[in-house]
Amino acid sequence: MTKRDFFSHLSASWEDRHQEPGELERLRHFSRHFRLQPGERVLDAGCGCGRLVPVICEAIGANGRLVELDFAPGMLAIGRGKPHADNVFFVLGDVHRLRLPDNGFDKVIALALLPHIDDKEVALREFRRVLRPGGLLVIAHQMGREALDRLHNQGGDVIQSDLLPERAALAGLLADAGFSDVEILDEPDQYIAWARA
Numbered sequence: 001m002t003k004r005d006f007f008s009h010l011s012a013s014w015e016d017r018h019q020e021p022g023e024l025e026r027l028r029h030f031s032r033h034f035r036l037q038p039g040e041r042v043l044d045a046g047c048g049c050g051r052l053v054p055v056i057c058e059a060i061g062a063n064g065r066l067v068e069l070d071f072a073p074g075m076l077a078i079g080r081g082k083p084h085a086d087n088v089f090f091v092l093g094d095v096h097r098l099r100l101p102d103n104g105f106d107k108v109i110a111l112a113l114l115p116h117i118d119d120k121e122v123a124l125r126e127f128r129r130v131l132r133p134g135g136l137l138v139i140a141h142q143m144g145r146e147a148l149d150r151l152h153n154q155g156g157d158v159i160q161s162d163l164l165p166e167r168a169a170l171a172g173l174l175a176d177a178g179f180s181d182v183e184i185l186d187e188p189d190q191y192i193a194w195a196r197a
């Protein structure tokens with residue numbers, strides 16, 4: 001099974017898993033790491049079922065613009081089917097080859113995406129390309145690296161090798177892609193990396 005099919009098949013249960021009471025509040029709290037500002041143009045890369053849409057929209061407001069991008073049609077269909085404002089655009093696409101213009105975003109958010117990207121060098125260069133100079137890439141996970149790698153290891157054939165790079169390796173990948181001001185936070189309950197284009 002391809003990774004794209006794997007995630008499409010996972011979409012309904014991924015959506016169910018994130019319907020627990022308090023989920024929106026937890027996500028709202030976690031989203032402080034995204035450092036969102038009113039009016040920003042944001043790419044939510046590997047957006048899944050669009051669970052970030054409400055919190056990003058609250059922060060960027062009606063003058064902002066949000067592109068929700070994922071390569072799994074099943075995930076995107078669920079996201080598209082939920083109520084959303086008209087400054088939110090759902091795009092089927094692969095982060096290895098973004099069909100998006102240069103310098104078009106203030107922020108790229110990659111929540112629970114990085115380990116699943118087959119060629120991280122290529123995708124990070126694409127994120128760098130679509131960010132305006134000075135724009136921010138935020139790589140985020142709601143658990144630490146060790147816990148996440150354990151979870152993926154037990155996740156079956158398709159994702160068992162989808163691991164987060166170690167701190168030095170990620171810093172190197174980001175620098176090679178042209179990012180600067182890299183900060184990496186790896187705590188038991190969260191993993192966040194920020195990098196400036």
Ligand SMILES: C[S@@+](CC[C@H](N)C(=O)[O-])C[C@H]1O[C@@H](n2cnc3c(N)ncnc32)[C@H](O)[C@@H]1O
Nearest residue numbers: 007046047048070071072075094095111112116
């Ligand atoms: C673990 S899910 C996270 C979804 C969402 N960010 C969230 O936190 O709810 C990973 C998502 O990344 C998407 N994905 C994986 N590789 C991708 C790629 N190369 N291009 C675009 N999307 C990708 C998958 O389809 C899936 O929806």
